[in-house]
Amino acid sequence: MRRAQIPVLIALVAAMAVAGCGRKEKQPSLLNIRSPDGTPDEFTVLPTKPIEVPEDLAALPEPTPGGANRVDPTPEADAVLALGGNVSRITTAGVPRTDGALVSQASRFGVSTNIRETLAAEDLEYRRQNDGRLLERLLNVNVYFVAYEPQSLDQYGELYRWRRAGVKTVGAPPELLE
Secondary structure (H helix, E strand, O other), rough: OOHHHHHHHHHHHHHHHHHHHOOOOOOOHHHHOOOOOOOOHHHHHOOOOOOOOOOHHHOOOOOOOOOOOOOOOOOOHHHHHHHHOOHEEOOOOHHHHHHHHHHHOOOOOOOOOOOOHHHHHHHHHHHHHHHOOOHHHHOOOOOOOHHHHOOOOOOHHHHHHHOOOOOOHHHHHHHOOO
């Protein structure tokens, strides 16, 4: 081998090594907690309502530190109004007063007051038991879909099962061909 070919060969091997370092993301990046490029999360920013000046400034309530502001977003009330509902019918718990019988029926066997904490702890334990193989952990590979595969629902299988049972179902998109 000539001396002039050695640097070309080294450059070629280096280029191949760098090209091999790239990784195609097969799974959605929404499952990653941190943004890979270090940019802020656009979903944490809630726009405020436009500032309004009341006709009588004396009618403004006293400011309360940590309290609600007139321009704070109220997504639940805004959704009720957008759908033609009446915001005054919603209680502080978020359940319309007219749905008291429905809530009573749904909670007839008891209600767990700390269900969110219980589910979070159970899910954390499940993820610890299904956190991937050694190399997947070392290379920080996302194993979300693999870990939750046993809990996933075969949507088309269920659709066909209900249709065979004679239940009218909504239209579904065709299965993707791979």
